[in-house]
Amino acid sequence: MGTFTWASGNKYEGQYKNDMKHGYGSFTWSDGDKYTGDWKEDQITGKGTFIWANGTTYIGDFVVGQRTGTGVQTWKSGDKYEGQYQNNMKHGRGNYTWPNGNKYSGDWKEDQRTGKGTFIWADGDRYEGSWENGNRYGHGKIVFANGSVYEGDWKDDKRTGKAVWKSKGGDQYKGEYVDGEMHGKGTYTWSDGATYKGQWKKGNMEGKGIRTYSNGDVYTGHWMNDKKHGMGTFTWASGDKYEGQYKNDMKHGHGTYTWPNGNKYTGDWKEDQRTGHGTFIWADGTTWVGQWKNGQQC
Incomplete structure (x- = not known):
C-alpha cells in the first residue's frame, strides 16, 4: 500500500507491485476526475x-484504461446507459434511458444505435x-400512441420505401413513402x-389515380x-x-357530360357549371348549339 503524489497535482492511493500500481487503488486527477477500483501493471x-x-x-x-465489458454510466443530465462497452464506447447490447422518459433497448456499435432495437417514447x-x-x-x-401503426422501410430516421400504414379508425395505406410521407405509388x-x-406526392393524391367512393361513384384521371x-x-353510381x-x-x-336518359352535353365548363360554348343533344336527337352561363342556355 502506498500514496504517490505528482507535482502536477495527480494523486494515487492504493496497492503496488513491482513498482507499478497493481491491485486496488484510487487515482485522482488534478482536474477533479477520480477512479477507484482495480489496477494491473500500472493500468486501470x-x-x-x-x-x-x-x-x-x-x-x-x-x-487497459478503457471502458470495456459491462457497465453503467450515469450523466449529470440524468441520462443513463446500462450495457456493454468496447474501447470507451457503447458497443454490444445495452439500455439507454433519457430524463424525459424515452428509452432504447438493443444493439449498439461504436456509440451509435446500430442493429436491432426497441425505442419507447415517453408519449407512448x-x-x-x-x-x-x-x-x-x-x-x-x-x-403510435394514437393507435395507428406503420410497418415497413426506413431510411435516415424517416419512413422511406415500401410500407403498410393503418389507423386506429380503420383507414389503411399500402405503398411507397419518401421522407415520411406517402410518395410514389400506393393504395x-x-x-x-x-x-x-x-x-x-408529399402525402397527397397527385398524378394519375383511380378513386372509388363508398357510394359507388368512380373517378379515373389526374389529381393535384x-x-x-x-x-x-x-362515373356516378346513378349512371351519369x-x-x-x-x-x-x-x-x-x-x-x-352524359345522362342515363341519353341526353348529352359537350363543350365548355367553368367551376362545375356549363359556361361558354357548347352543344346539347337530347335523347330524341334534338340539338342545341350556343352559349351557356352557369348551366343555362344564353
Missing part, C-alpha cells in the same frame, strides 16, 4: 468506478426494428370502403393536392358520366 484494468469532474459516473469493467409511441448510426434504417414497425383504403389507387385536376372521367378537364376538384375546361 478490472472493475471500478470512474467519476468525472462534471458529475458523470461510470461503474463497471475496464481494460414504440418502434421495433433496425437501426444504423443512431437512426431508424431498414425494416421496422412503429406503433389508400378508407374505413367506409372508399379507395384510391395511384400516384402520390388531393383534388381532381387535369383530364379525368367521373363526365369525361373532360378538371380544376381544383371541379369540372373546368372542355368536357362531355
Whole structure:
C-alpha cells in the first residue's frame, strides 16, 4: 500500500507491485476526475468506478484504461446507459434511458444505435426494428400512441420505401413513402370502403389515380393536392358520366357530360357549371348549339 503524489497535482492511493500500481487503488486527477477500483501493471484494468469532474459516473469493467465489458454510466443530465462497452464506447447490447422518459433497448456499435432495437417514447409511441448510426434504417414497425401503426422501410430516421400504414379508425395505406410521407405509388383504403389507387406526392393524391367512393361513384384521371385536376372521367353510381378537364376538384375546361336518359352535353365548363360554348343533344336527337352561363342556355 502506498500514496504517490505528482507535482502536477495527480494523486494515487492504493496497492503496488513491482513498482507499478497493481491491485486496488484510487487515482485522482488534478482536474477533479477520480477512479477507484482495480489496477494491473500500472493500468486501470478490472472493475471500478470512474467519476468525472462534471458529475458523470461510470461503474463497471475496464481494460487497459478503457471502458470495456459491462457497465453503467450515469450523466449529470440524468441520462443513463446500462450495457456493454468496447474501447470507451457503447458497443454490444445495452439500455439507454433519457430524463424525459424515452428509452432504447438493443444493439449498439461504436456509440451509435446500430442493429436491432426497441425505442419507447415517453408519449407512448414504440418502434421495433433496425437501426444504423443512431437512426431508424431498414425494416421496422412503429406503433403510435394514437393507435395507428406503420410497418415497413426506413431510411435516415424517416419512413422511406415500401410500407403498410393503418389507423386506429380503420383507414389503411399500402405503398411507397419518401421522407415520411406517402410518395410514389400506393393504395389508400378508407374505413367506409372508399379507395384510391395511384400516384402520390408529399402525402397527397397527385398524378394519375383511380378513386372509388363508398357510394359507388368512380373517378379515373389526374389529381393535384388531393383534388381532381387535369383530364379525368367521373362515373356516378346513378349512371351519369363526365369525361373532360378538371380544376381544383371541379369540372373546368372542355368536357362531355352524359345522362342515363341519353341526353348529352359537350363543350365548355367553368367551376362545375356549363359556361361558354357548347352543344346539347337530347335523347330524341334534338340539338342545341350556343352559349351557356352557369348551366343555362344564353
